Amino acid sequence: MEVIRNIKQMQNISLKLKGEGKTIGLVPTMGYLHQGHLSLAAKARQDNDVVVMSNFVNPLQFGPKEDFATYPRDLDRDNKLAENVGVDYVFAPAGEEMYPQGYNTYVEVKGEATEKMCGRSRPGHFLGVTTVVLKLFLIAQPDRAYFGQKDAQQAIVIRKMANDLNLPIEIVTCPIVREEDGLALSSRNTYLSAAERKSALALPKALNAGKQMIEKGERDAAAVRKEILRVLESSPGVRVNYVEVVNGLTLEEMPVLEGKVLLAAAVLVGKTRLIDNIDLEV
Amino acid sequence: MEVIRNIKQMQNISLKLKGEGKTIGLVPTMGYLHQGHLSLAAKARQDNDVVVMSNFVNPLQFGPKEDFATYPRDLDRDNKLAENVGVDYVFAPAGEEMYPQGYNTYVEVKGEATEKMCGRSRPGHFLGVTTVVLKLFLIAQPDRAYFGQKDAQQAIVIRKMANDLNLPIEIVTCPIVREEDGLALSSRNTYLSAAERKSALALPKALNAGKQMIEKGERDAAAVRKEILRVLESSPGVRVNYVEVVNGLTLEEMPVLEGKVLLAAAVLVGKTRLIDNIDLEV
Numbered sequence: 001m002e003v004i005r006n007i008k009q010m011q012n013i014s015l016k017l018k019g020e021g022k023t024i025g026l027v028p029t030m031g032y033l034h035q036g037h038l039s040l041a042a043k044a045r046q047d048n049d050v051v052v053m054s055n056f057v058n059p060l061q062f063g064p065k066e067d068f069a070t071y072p073r074d075l076d077r078d079n080k081l082a083e084n085v086g087v088d089y090v091f092a093p094a095g096e097e098m099y100p101q102g103y104n105t106y107v108e109v110k111g112e113a114t115e116k117m118c119g120r121s122r123p124g125h126f127l128g129v130t131t132v133v134l135k136l137f138l139i140a141q142p143d144r145a146y147f148g149q150k151d152a153q154q155a156i157v158i159r160k161m162a163n164d165l166n167l168p169i170e171i172v173t174c175p176i177v178r179e180e181d182g183l184a185l186s187s188r189n190t191y192l193s194a195a196e197r198k199s200a201l202a203l204p205k206a207l208n209a210g211k212q213m214i215e216k217g218e219r220d221a222a223a224v225r226k227e228i229l230r231v232l233e234s235s236p237g238v239r240v241n242y243v244e245v246v247n248g249l250t251l252e253e254m255p256v257l258e259g260k261v262l263l264a265a266a267v268l269v270g271k272t273r274l275i276d277n278i279d280l281e282v
Numbered sequence: 283m284e285v286i287r288n289i290k291q292m293q294n295i296s297l298k299l300k301g302e303g304k305t306i307g308l309v310p311t312m313g314y315l316h317q318g319h320l321s322l323a324a325k326a327r328q329d330n331d332v333v334v335m336s337n338f339v340n341p342l343q344f345g346p347k348e349d350f351a352t353y354p355r356d357l358d359r360d361n362k363l364a365e366n367v368g369v370d371y372v373f374a375p376a377g378e379e380m381y382p383q384g385y386n387t388y389v390e391v392k393g394e395a396t397e398k399m400c401g402r403s404r405p406g407h408f409l410g411v412t413t414v415v416l417k418l419f420l421i422a423q424p425d426r427a428y429f430g431q432k433d434a435q436q437a438i439v440i441r442k443m444a445n446d447l448n449l450p451i452e453i454v455t456c457p458i459v460r461e462e463d464g465l466a467l468s469s470r471n472t473y474l475s476a477a478e479r480k481s482a483l484a485l486p487k488a489l490n491a492g493k494q495m496i497e498k499g500e501r502d503a504a505a506v507r508k509e510i511l512r513v514l515e516s517s518p519g520v521r522v523n524y525v526e527v528v529n530g531l532t533l534e535e536m537p538v539l540e541g542k543v544l545l546a547a548a549v550l551v552g553k554t555r556l557i558d559n560i561d562l563e564v
Contacts, residue, residue, distance in 0.1 A: 007448055011448065011450055015450060018301070019300070019301070103446055104391055104392045104395070104442065105390070105391050105412075105442065105443050105446035106390050107387065107388070107389050107390075107447075108387070108388050108389075109386055110387075110388065111384075111386040113386070134447060135447055135448050138447055138448045138449055138450070139448050141450075160386065160387065161387050164385055164387035165389075165416060166289055166417050166420045166421050167420055168297060168420070168423075
């Protein structure tokens, strides 16, 4: 496995591989890898001749009061994990390499997909995501790119960008990986104290309560949302950021549940913001 | 020569050619071809194995009160001209093909490059340009793309976008092609009456007056600008939109002229907006 820090070098490798007819799978990450990331890499390994994993904590997708500076980083450990799962190239550029002095080009998906949920609580977040992901696509030239369903809204926004811009890249979404007790894996879980870790379980518990209502026949989105909210609000140590029960493809309102549905929530546990979701077919 | 109207079809052709190691030159146009466009195609023909010309009047780069509906179109004539100059593929999609219902992704270069000159008089224009050009790049997958120096600001903005987004594409700018009397070729010249056509000559004349001042040793941008303005304002039938004497690479202010300098102006002749420029090395 090779670790590459220079854009031109990475791009030249990818263009050469493409010229040889090789397929490339890209796994974009912000590092501090967990089993969620590694499941994406394993899937990319199955599907492609070459696997590129990017490891870049993207400043552009953090708000000024968010945790860019404290976001956990451990590139040495990440590289060992990546190598073990069969990654061929880790692309780990410095901030100035991706956004040199005078950088001024931005890609934005407008509309409902970016305006609600995490887009509302984190203004500019998705503009940062789409911009860095487009750059990573153009640098690594993948045939397929892998994203976790954990960031359901991100996957929808990236799929929309890829579709609108005619990117010849298949966007693959992989299932959420959870701890045994149900907590979705996240690099940010490392922020949680033992007590907070316990409180955080309210998030998967509440979403599961919503899912069970639907499985028992409830089709009223408002009623399902109310139940998820009820569980969260009755959980000590948890502050609700949002709860949504919406169209799982577009995030649009879906008063009567039918087809692909997304139950999604964001909460604050202490100072840590956690998101989780369940997608299902009604 | 093949005329292609479908995005996927064009992209598949380009990806296949790239897989075979062929180089592709792209000439993006809005059609109604003149010798300026054809000089780009001829240069592309020299430099590449395959030449793709796009022919698409991009609604996104026109303001609501601008001439999108009346912009001249003649695809049959364009195709003959393109074939004669050695174009291999004309990509001429319909509006709905490029911007289907629900389209919502935009690429923007921010800052001075897009805020002044045509960016000030045509808000949203460059967002439309960068968005369509990025789409055309992703569809046609060129190694090189050709733009006219006539649209000097556009070329600078596109070069900035390509650089910021790490597009593996060489942006080639070709010199302005002029009528014998000095008027820069433009599809919009067709709007001019005989009298307006005469008035329009003030534009190259004024810019040339500025150039001559510099050649005689003037290094004060304000003085050169003033002279260009004076010539334009003393010309009947011409209303000045802007005159700029700026850094030819970045469009930034350059009080004392040195290095690459751009003299640029936009005027209204009747209802027709015309632009022209001279770039020189001081």
